[in-house]
Structure formats: C-alpha cells, structure tokens
Amino acid sequence: MTETAALQEFIHRHERIFLLTGAGVSTRSGLPDYRDDDGAWKRPQPVTYQAFMKAEATRQRYWARSLVGWGQMGEIRPNGAHRALARLEARGGAEVLVTQNVDRLHQAAGSTQVIDLHGRLDLVRCMHCERRMPRAAFQSDLATRNPGWAELVAARAPDGDAELEDVDFSRFAVPPCPVCGGIQKPDVVFYGESVPRHRVETAFAHLAAADAMLVIGSSLMVRSGFRFVEAAAAAGKPIAAVNLGKTRGDALFSLKVEAESEAALKFLVE
Structure with a gap:
C-alpha cells in the first residue's frame, strides 16, 4: 500500500x-515556515514575549517589520x-x-x-486593559505615524513579518493603547508566553x-x-x-x- x-x-x-x-x-x-527538514531553525528565532514587553527598541523593530509585512498578508489565500x-x-x-x-x-x-x-494575527491586544482591536485599524495608525514605512519592500517572513534589516528603527513610533496607554501586542502567543x-x-x-x-x-x-x-x-x-x-x-x-x-x-x- x-x-x-x-x-x-x-x-x-x-x-x-x-x-x-x-x-x-x-x-x-x-x-514561509520556520524550520528545515531536520527541525532546526531556518532563520533567526522569533522575538520572545519577555523581550517584547521589556524593551521599547524591541517593540519598535517588531512593529516596523510587521508594518511592512502586513501589507503582503492581503495577498495570502x-x-x-x-x-x-x-x-x-x-x-x-x-x-x-x-x-x-x-x-x-x-x-x-x-x-x-x-x-x-x-492566537490570531488579525487582532491587536492591549496587555494592560485587554482591549482588542482589528489589526487593519492598528495598521492604519502605524502607517499614519510612520510615513513612508509601508512603502518599503522586503522579503516575506513567517506570520506576517518582513525581512527588514539594516534599518534604523529608533524613530519608529509605536501607538500606545488609546484607552489606557498600555503596550499593544498582536493577539498571538509569543515564544516564552503561555x-x-x-x-x-x-x-x-x-x-x-x-x-x-x-x-x-x-x-x-x-x-x-x-x-x-x-x-x-x-x-x-x-x-x-x-x-x-x-x-x-x-x-x-x-x-x-x-x-x-x-x-x-x-x-x-x-
């Protein structure tokens, strides 16, 4: 058989x-997937929950890459x-x-x-008050606060990310929660998160x-x-x-x- x-x-x-x-x-x-035929990482490991919550620079890099990558998600069927x-x-x-x-x-x-x-990549969650909003609305806010970034071209990476490297992320503006000012994160489980x-x-x-x-x-x-x-x-x-x-x-x-x-x-x- x-x-x-x-x-x-x-x-x-x-x-x-x-x-x-x-x-x-x-x-x-x-x-793209993360691992090769032997189960080893093909690319750098995803950002951890602890790193995302601890450092503004990590969140800037994450959301900048995601702003570019999310535009490509509309092509996925x-x-x-x-x-x-x-x-x-x-x-x-x-x-x-x-x-x-x-x-x-x-x-x-x-x-x-x-x-x-x-979890779901199409939702964004406030880590303080638990407010959730559609990613499309968050994408619009990101693009408004960071003119020109959405037009950058980069290779597609897993989970709506983009291979955006050798870029200065230090001036990238990440919106706080409009209700409580808390940290906003994709409503997905990051590595290191339960x-x-x-x-x-x-x-x-x-x-x-x-x-x-x-x-x-x-x-x-x-x-x-x-x-x-x-x-x-x-x-x-x-x-x-x-x-x-x-x-x-x-x-x-x-x-x-x-x-x-x-x-x-x-x-x-x-």
Whole structure:
C-alpha cells in the first residue's frame, strides 16, 4: 500500500479525527515556515514575549517589520490543504482542528470547528486593559505615524513579518493603547508566553472525544503542540502525520507520510 493510500484508509477508518496543523499547511499559500527538514531553525528565532514587553527598541523593530509585512498578508489565500481539511469537517470526519498557525486561513477556507492555539494575527491586544482591536485599524495608525514605512519592500517572513534589516528603527513610533496607554501586542502567543489555559483544556476535551489524531505540516518542536501527540499516544489513540522531514513525534506515529500537505490531502477534494 502506498503512503497516500494508507493515509486515505486512515482517514476513512476513523470518524472523529483530532487535527493538528502547523506552518507546513500554509507554505503553499506563500507563507514561509520556520524550520528545515531536520527541525532546526531556518532563520533567526522569533522575538520572545519577555523581550517584547521589556524593551521599547524591541517593540519598535517588531512593529516596523510587521508594518511592512502586513501589507503582503492581503495577498495570502487558502490553498488545497486548507480546503481539504474544511471538506473533511463538512462531511463529519473531524472532531476539531487545532492549529498552531495564526493566519486564519483555515477559517477562510471554510473550517468552523477551529481552535487557534497560538492566537490570531488579525487582532491587536492591549496587555494592560485587554482591549482588542482589528489589526487593519492598528495598521492604519502605524502607517499614519510612520510615513513612508509601508512603502518599503522586503522579503516575506513567517506570520506576517518582513525581512527588514539594516534599518534604523529608533524613530519608529509605536501607538500606545488609546484607552489606557498600555503596550499593544498582536493577539498571538509569543515564544516564552503561555497558551491560555481555556484553549488547552478545550483542545484536550476534544482529544478525549476523538478516536484518532492527524498531524499536518508540523515538526512538533514546540511543546504546545507536541503535548497533544503525547496525550494521544498515552491514551492508545492511533496517530498519523503528514510532514516533510523530521518531527519530534516520529516514534509515536502509526503512519507518517513524507509529502507536502496540499499534495497528500488532495484526494479529499477530488
């Protein structure tokens, strides 16, 4: 049996699949991923929560790069992998879809039972009063306060960022919260920050109700996703994965398909 045939059989055999997706699902949409086939970093690690909250210079650099990168996010569209997983949900084969991505492409493709484990890039949150605002509105404020920056050209980086280097960020103006003056941050979980407990508990409740788990496009090097694989294995649930290269969970899979996500899941939309 080929890997693709084995994956089809795995999906058809299980009625309530816990889906976990990572950056590899969105690469065909034009969003770069962070890691290579061995699970090592391809590029400098993302800014940490502690660094962002501690230093104004870090926030200036982050928001300047994000101002440039966000303009490119409007070009991003769901690909065949997103549509395939939406189709699987529509026909009743998915218990829930937990994504480590913050791009909301699963929702754009039609998935409704989604847990955004690491949050949403399309919202900005005040870290003091918890006020949230659409990123589009924040983008407009950033552009108004920093004329000319939005027109800069830079290579696309993961999660709406841009490879903007050798630039003086010291005069970049970062808007404070308009209500309380607090620090504003994307409503996503940064490295060094904890995933909100209610999201984790909700995901584990769905895992308990599932009869199998399928990992798509994740190296599982981040603990926040790998813990669900550990829990599924401990509960004796079969686990399959679609990923190019090494993952942290390889020893726990009953099936692994070494393929690009869109190609491996194509049968779901044919």
